[in-house]
Amino acid sequence: MEIIGIAKGKKSNNLILSLMLLLGIILFFVLNVAVGSVYIPFPEVIKILLGQESENQVWVNIIIKSRLPQAITACLSGSGLAIGGLLMQTLFRNPLAGPSILGISSGASLGVAFVIMFVGNIGGFAFSGIEIIGNLTVVFAAFAGSVLVLLLILFLAQKVKNNAMLLIIGIMIGYISSSLVGVLQFYSISENVHAFAIWGLASFSNISWSQMNVFIPIIFIGLFFSFLLIKPLNMLLLGENYAKNLGLNIKRSRLIIILVTGLLTAVITAFCGPLAFLGLAVPHLARMLYSTSNHKVLVPGVIFFGALLALFCNLIARMPGFDGALPVNAVTSMIGAPIVISVVLKKKKLNSFN
Amino acid sequence: MKKLLHTENLSIGFDKKRRSEIILHERINLSLNKGEFICLIGPNGAGKSTLIKTFVGFASALSGKIFLNNREIKSYSETELAKQISVVLTEKTDTANITVKELVSMGRYPYTGFFGKLTSDDLLIVNESLEQVGIIKMQDKLCGELSDGEAQKAIIAKALAQKTPIIILDEPTAFLDLPSRIEIMQLLKNLAHKAGKTIFLSTHELDLALQYSDRLILLAQGKEIKCGTPEDLVLNRDFNDFFEKDGIEFDNDSGSFISCERNEKKINILGEGREFNWVSKALKRNGFINDKNAEICIKINNSDKNKYLIVSKNKNEIKVDSVEALLFELKKPHMQHPEILSGVKESLASQPE
Numbered sequence: 001m002e003i004i005g006i007a008k009g010k011k012s013n014n015l016i017l018s019l020m021l022l023l024g025i026i027l028f029f030v031l032n033v034a035v036g037s038v039y040i041p042f043p044e045v046i047k048i049l050l051g052q053e054s055e056n057q058v059w060v061n062i063i064i065k066s067r068l069p070q071a072i073t074a075c076l077s078g079s080g081l082a083i084g085g086l087l088m089q090t091l092f093r094n095p096l097a098g099p100s101i102l103g104i105s106s107g108a109s110l111g112v113a114f115v116i117m118f119v120g121n122i123g124g125f126a127f128s129g130i131e132i133i134g135n136l137t138v139v140f141a142a143f144a145g146s147v148l149v150l151l152l153i154l155f156l157a158q159k160v161k162n163n164a165m166l167l168i169i170g171i172m173i174g175y176i177s178s179s180l181v182g183v184l185q186f187y188s189i190s191e192n193v194h195a196f197a198i199w200g201l202a203s204f205s206n207i208s209w210s211q212m213n214v215f216i217p218i219i220f221i222g223l224f225f226s227f228l229l230i231k232p233l234n235m236l237l238l239g240e241n242y243a244k245n246l247g248l249n250i251k252r253s254r255l256i257i258i259l260v261t262g263l264l265t266a267v268i269t270a271f272c273g274p275l276a277f278l279g280l281a282v283p284h285l286a287r288m289l290y291s292t293s294n295h296k297v298l299v300p301g302v303i304f305f306g307a308l309l310a311l312f313c314n315l316i317a318r319m320p321g322f323d324g325a326l327p328v329n330a331v332t333s334m335i336g337a338p339i340v341i342s343v344v345l346k347k348k349k350l351n352s353f354n
Numbered sequence: 355m356k357k358l359l360h361t362e363n364l365s366i367g368f369d370k371k372r373r374s375e376i377i378l379h380e381r382i383n384l385s386l387n388k389g390e391f392i393c394l395i396g397p398n399g400a401g402k403s404t405l406i407k408t409f410v411g412f413a414s415a416l417s418g419k420i421f422l423n424n425r426e427i428k429s430y431s432e433t434e435l436a437k438q439i440s441v442v443l444t445e446k447t448d449t450a451n452i453t454v455k456e457l458v459s460m461g462r463y464p465y466t467g468f469f470g471k472l473t474s475d476d477l478l479i480v481n482e483s484l485e486q487v488g489i490i491k492m493q494d495k496l497c498g499e500l501s502d503g504e505a506q507k508a509i510i511a512k513a514l515a516q517k518t519p520i521i522i523l524d525e526p527t528a529f530l531d532l533p534s535r536i537e538i539m540q541l542l543k544n545l546a547h548k549a550g551k552t553i554f555l556s557t558h559e560l561d562l563a564l565q566y567s568d569r570l571i572l573l574a575q576g577k578e579i580k581c582g583t584p585e586d587l588v589l590n591r592d593f594n595d596f597f598e599k600d601g602i603e604f605d606n607d608s609g610s611f612i613s614c615e616r617n618e619k620k621i622n623i624l625g626e627g628r629e630f631n632w633v634s635k636a637l638k639r640n641g642f643i644n645d646k647n648a649e650i651c652i653k654i655n656n657s658d659k660n661k662y663l664i665v666s667k668n669k670n671e672i673k674v675d676s677v678e679a680l681l682f683e684l685k686k687p688h689m690q691h692p693e694i695l696s697g698v699k700e701s702l703a704s705q706p707e
Contacts, residue, residue: 126377146670227469231463231468231469234460234463234470235460235463237447237448237452238449238460239443239445239446239447241441241445242441242443242445242447245439246436246461246463247432247433247436247464248432249432290494292456293448293449294452296469337435
């Protein structure tokens with residue numbers, strides 16, 4: 001009876017943790033909307049969020065057109081990338097794997113670099129940093145680049161038996177795209193190189209409501225599929241042979257896992273730029289928080305944690321005083337990396353992978 | 355006996371694409387019967403792992419056929435096969451951070467639905483499997499906290515939860531200490547004899563395999579595969595054929611391997627019981643051979659405190675209380691009889707090769 005008690009205790013612990021994460025998400029979501037370079041009184045913020053009339057139409061515009069979509073983007077991007085990272089780490093049984101490990105975000109970079117620098121050069125015009133934000137051409141270029149790499153990877157995944165080989169191929173494809181980007185940069189005018197660099201720093205603020213119509217459904221489809229992958233992911237913890245012996249179709253699961261990760265990464269990178277860090281770190285943090293590798297707990301946990309961390313980083317980036325905003329990538333790594341280091345030191349070991 | 359799995363002219367090896375295949379063994383005709391405990395032994399590189407991989411479908415047969423319940427194994431779908439054969443492998447798992455119960459529950463995956471939700475029946479089977487291997491009390495521990503022996507039991511419990519008639523294990527006792535090895539072998543034998551499972555495992559533990567298995571399969575490159583009860587294989591001198599190397603001999607009486615240095619020094623050991631056996635072993639290890647006519651005599655008196663009495667050729671008597679002291683006395687120069695010395699010289703002379 002005692003043993004059963006402990007088991008139940010663990011389950012309810014996980015539930016409490018998840019509820020706390022959820023509360024954290026709500027809190028930081030509201031803070032994200034409430035805090036910014038323009039001061040808006042908090043009661044007014046709540047009023048506007050609840051759809052009531054406000055005394056100042058400018059405030060309504062700021063919140064509805066700028067801060068709200070930004071907070072939603074941060075939430076979904078954080079979740080999506082974190083799930084991508086979890087999927088890659090489990091598939092490749094490698095703690096250093098992240099959603100961009102297969103070269104998909106490098107593909108996006110290549111697409112964007114091509115548009116900004118190559119087309120810019122040919123046309124003889126310069127993109128400025130501000131101009132490219134929200135530019136639909138850039139979004140399409142990034143998406144096209146990453147989907148191209150994704151298709152290549154999916155094709156190769158069927159040729160290669162071994163996951164480790166696929167990982168190496170993915171990394172190599174990443175190198176190839178990076179080197180092509182380098183060549184493009186070398187022959188470009190500095191304004192365009194700067195514009196590309198700005199894109200490379202990522203931002204949650206590029207998505208308008210009309211683009212949300214594309215962004216939200218795709219992310220939700222990706223996250224939904226990650227729930228369907230819980231069982232295969234758990235089997236993969238045992239290694240490919242054990243998984244196969246438990247009746248798992250390895251090749252098919254591998255394709256679906258790569259497809260889901262690729263889709264999430266491609267869409268997020270297209271709209272927000274190449275977001276670093278979140279996808280790699282969140283799965284580790286979630287494993288430590290819940291102290292389990294069971295994906296039944298991890299998949300929802302990682303989704304919550306990813307959203308929370310992205311909201312937190314976005315809040316820091318937009319703190320009053322930083323006027324305008326810091327690039328998200330700088331904040332995620334600056335804030336996130338020390339958190340991971342401190343957690344690792346506290347735990348003394350990354351016991352998810354030994 | 356009911357044949358569960360059998361092979362017909364099976365060839366195993368590596369199929370190298372665009373290059374010629376490497377055949378490890380040809381014309382293998384074996385059968386695994388219900389409720390049997392079968393050990394596969396053979397020297398390193400004999401193809402034990404390849405045979406096991408071919409049986410469970412991780413590698414494909416080069417030619418020949420494998421039948422499971424008289425139906426060719428190729429025709430089984432992955433899920434069907436998962437309900438027929440479960441495996442215990444040597445490969446590393448990333449399970450340090452999941453509980454023993456969660457690990458064993460994975461054995462139910464071939465039977466569960468899309469999300470792997472366990473029914474009350476599944477939970478009952480998981481509990482039963484944990485009980486069968488004796489780790490029910492550790493079910494809420496993380497796998498990373500288990501000892502190697504316990505971890506092996508946990509993964510065996512996973513295989514049991516799979517509820518397959520056949521369990522195939524690749525060196526399940528590697529990396530374990532001797533008591534754990536015996537425990538695992540005992541456990542597996544009981545699963546075969548009491549629970550009616552067919553257990554097929556590869557191992558390097560010849561002595562344990564001889565003791566526990568119903569049938570042994572001997573595999574070595576370039577030799578025809580041999581299969582039979584351990585005793586028959588010993589009596590037919592098959593063990594000698596398969597495993598003897600220069601300087602290592604299979605002792606058909608004790609069923610263990612010995613290094614075949616010639617024992618030249620003669621000594622007469624008198625006594626009985628455990629003390630007699632262990633003193634004989636110690637003397638054998640030190641190059642003595644028991645001979646009634648030897649001039650030096652060891653008398654063992656089990657009731658005395660100084661149990662061991664050494665009587666040398668000139669009737670000198672020395673009493674000692676331990677085997678260590680006994681061996682020390684025997685190494686003293688005045689114990690070395692010319693006959694003994696010459697024997698030592700001879701054995702030294704024959705050493706260098």
